[in-house]
Amino acid sequence: MDQAAIGDLVLHYANGSVRGFSIVLAPSRSAPRPYSSETWNNDGRILDVDYVAFDLPVRLDELPLEVRLLEPKPHAAFTSKGRVNQGYFYPVSMGLARAALDIAGIDLASNLDEEPLRINGLSDREGLARIRVEQPLIRRRLLAGRPEAPCGLCGDMFATDYLVAAHIKRRADCSERERADVNVVMLACKFGCDAAFELGHLRVKDDGTIVVLGPTSSARRLAALEGRVAGAFTTETRKNFRAHRHTHAKTPATSTIDVVPG
Numbered sequence: 001m002d003q004a005a006i007g008d009l010v011l012h013y014a015n016g017s018v019r020g021f022s023i024v025l026a027p028s029r030s031a032p033r034p035y036s037s038e039t040w041n042n043d044g045r046i047l048d049v050d051y052v053a054f055d056l057p058v059r060l061d062e063l064p065l066e067v068r069l070l071e072p073k074p075h076a077a078f079t080s081k082g083r084v085n086q087g088y089f090y091p092v093s094m095g096l097a098r099a100a101l102d103i104a105g106i107d108l109a110s111n112l113d114e115e116p117l118r119i120n121g122l123s124d125r126e127g128l129a130r131i132r133v134e135q136p137l138i139r140r141r142l143l144a145g146r147p148e149a150p151c152g153l154c155g156d157m158f159a160t161d162y163l164v165a166a167h168i169k170r171r172a173d174c175s176e177r178e179r180a181d182v183n184v185v186m187l188a189c190k191f192g193c194d195a196a197f198e199l200g201h202l203r204v205k206d207d208g209t210i211v212v213l214g215p216t217s218s219a220r221r222l223a224a225l226e227g228r229v230a231g232a233f234t235t236e237t238r239k240n241f242r243a244h245r246h247t248h249a250k251t252p253a254t255s256t257i258d259v260v261p262g
Contacts, residue, residue, distance in 0.1 A: 030046075152231050200248030210226060
């Protein structure tokens with residue numbers, strides 16, 4: 001603990017998961033144990049930190065094994081098999097820290113020692129890091145631990161690396177409560193559906209069917225989706241698809257594709 005310096009980042013791990021992170025505010029100092037113990041000496045040290053809890057803890061198995069195995073020896077936080085070493089305070093590499101924080105939806109600033117973390121609101125926290133609170137949480141809930149899942153528009157199965165959490169109702173139009181609502185977001189593939197939906201070239205009607213709009217060149221490429229029922233359409237998401245159509249209402253509301261019989 002005496003090696004921790006002001007501005008250092010600390011990952012907090014317990015019960016199989018990384019629970020949050022903090023920034024060191026001051027050097028360690030002598031202090032009694034916060035609770036009594038018959039086993040340990042009551043004299044100890046304390047480290048003042050600014051702590052931010054993850055909305056959804058990052059499980060150990062979510063941290064890539066190769067990243068865990070690359071931790072510098074001999075005082076690594078992980079064993080030669082990637083399990084957690086028993087202990088209280090280990091140095092970790094920036095690679096491991098970035099991996100854990102990226103899963104939790106946190107983008108580290110390039111300079112970590114300028115000032116303590118500031119928290120500015122529920123959906124975005126700024127200072128040493130910008131925290132995208134709701135999107136990673138909802139994406140992980142939508143995936144529910146699956147290695148692959150269907151796109152909410154085309155319905156095709158994709159590995160999770162090819163899926164994004166796409167807002168059905170534009171995020172800027174959502175209230176704080178709506179931003180945490182799983183029905184405002186769907187999984188969309190990177191192979192056209194996410195971009196086309198964001199541009200308004202794909203829309204979902206009140207019966208769940210997809211309408212293809214936009215420039216003829218784009219519409220022809222998306223023509224196979226015309227009339228297909230969107231996988232993400234439910235009675236709960238209907239109002240958000242309606243809001244999406246309203247956002248893009250200035251775009252012509254008729255398809256530009258040529259439907260070939262048979």
